[in-house]
Amino acid sequence: MKKVIFVIGIILLFASCEDVVDVELPETEPRLIVDGLLRVDKSQQFIDVRIRMRETSNFFEDNPPTQVESAVIAYGVPNEFGEFGEFAFSSLTEEEPGTGVYVPDPNFSSDQRIRTASAEPGTVFVLQVTHKEKNYYARTEYAPAVPLDNLQQGDNTLFDENETEVIVTLTDDPDRDNYYVFDFDFGNFQALEDRFFKGQQFQFSYFYDDNLEPGQEVTVSILGANQDFYNYIDLLVEQTMNNGGVFETPVATVRGNVFDITGLDNIDIFDNVERPNDFALGYFAVVQGFSSNLTIQ
Template sequence: MKKIGLLGLVFLIFIGCEDVVDVDLPEVDSRLFIDAFIRIDESDPTTRVRVNAGLTSSFFDDIPPADLQNIIIVNLDQLNGAGIPSFVTLTQTSPGVYEARENTSFFTSGRLLLSISHEDQDYAALTNYVPAVPIEQLSQGDQTLFSGDETEIVISFVDAPDRQDFYLFDLDFDEYLVTEDLFYPGQRFEFSYFYDDGLDAGQELQVSLMGVDIGFYNYMNQLIVQSGGDQGPFQTPTATVRGNIINVTGVDIDTIDFENIDSLEEVEGIDPENVREGFPLGYFAVSQTFSSSIIIE
């Protein structure tokens, strides 16, 4: 008790000596943020799509929701009875959240175009469905790293042969990891992931493995590094990392080369400033997902 009282006194003295320092932070222009990462479970005949839209603000502020004028996903290679590409219109279910349910087959073949309108600006992104492989085994290990309080989880999977694969792991608790099969093509791969704060006995942990393309792999790799694992890369954009969503205001989408975004600056009728600075943050990706869970011992 005496030790506790002494520590409390020292703490109060420390607080009493603190000065309040006002820091002038730079003004930051608001920017649209779109989280359009769609996870596909092929065992489910339908898929619920959820896209989050927000507006970035100044330092330390929360991201307010964005009120979109329109948001649709078009499958350019699936035509309806009238010969028009099939599309899904997302509706707002809560502030900044847009959802729809559609047949899973809509997302697993063909080129998928995301089209968004916000404050009289048009945005678009093009992607393809990326397959993954199942998690072979998820188990708890007994190794630690530095503090001795970490929890080790061992994950294994078998890489698909005859193709180049990039993977994103959702390790629960807003922790993510990316890997590519450069050194284990077509082979079984096993690795350990350590949770710094440890996990409680009886706690359930869910791990998901998702297939991604090289663009989303690089994008997520940058965000994971910047987030430092504290908030997760989907929480608050920590820097202007350019995704695959571009400003296409005033442009015929059919003329856009999505593989070479910078070429948009040369398109007649487009504002080059919109190409360089008017893009929103975020990414549009559609990934096959396999999940597995484990109870911590």
């Protein structure tokens, strides 16, 4: 009986020592987040333009949608000096109030949708956004891709017996240096370059950590990429893999290609070399995509 009383006393002692610890997080100025990955399906007449605008928030909160004063995509083929002799543009508007999703303005005086035929190698797309009296600029060249040759489920595992292997096969285009981004569904991405299989058929395995159930369908997409977009996704994947939890300090902020150009008098200086802290988060890219579905066995 004395031992029971002693144990109860110890428990009460530790319970009485518990304090609520308030963690003071640093106050940071909210940044604009641009989710501007435009996937081009050449079988469709128009590009599905949907750009999501958000703003960074406190550490434990979701990033809320935000509204911008204006958003325009200009596109064309630049000359040897990188200048546009002729270009078209698409004016964007918020699809539904409060969503932060911007699409070609259906109420404009002319059709603002971007035809798929406009997306060809050499075509450059420029996104210009005004948000809270700041001007942002992103420039990207259309990146073609190759279709998937085959997609099948494998039987191997890498670290855990609950993993699911998916085997991807593609044939690289021999006429250019290619970079690819793979979207394996559920927010899983992987970057790949053709350095060691240029112009050849290539096969690799991807392992899902999630417990995929038999009968569940996954969609795997191959996206074209330029070297900058490849580097961006590769760094994002690396930081995600090394994440030690919500209190893990990231190695660095993963910067995209959306820059704050407010006050600049030379639009050609779009990478903010002398203004390293003036940028938005996210990325703007226009890429060809091919998708295949696979039912898990």
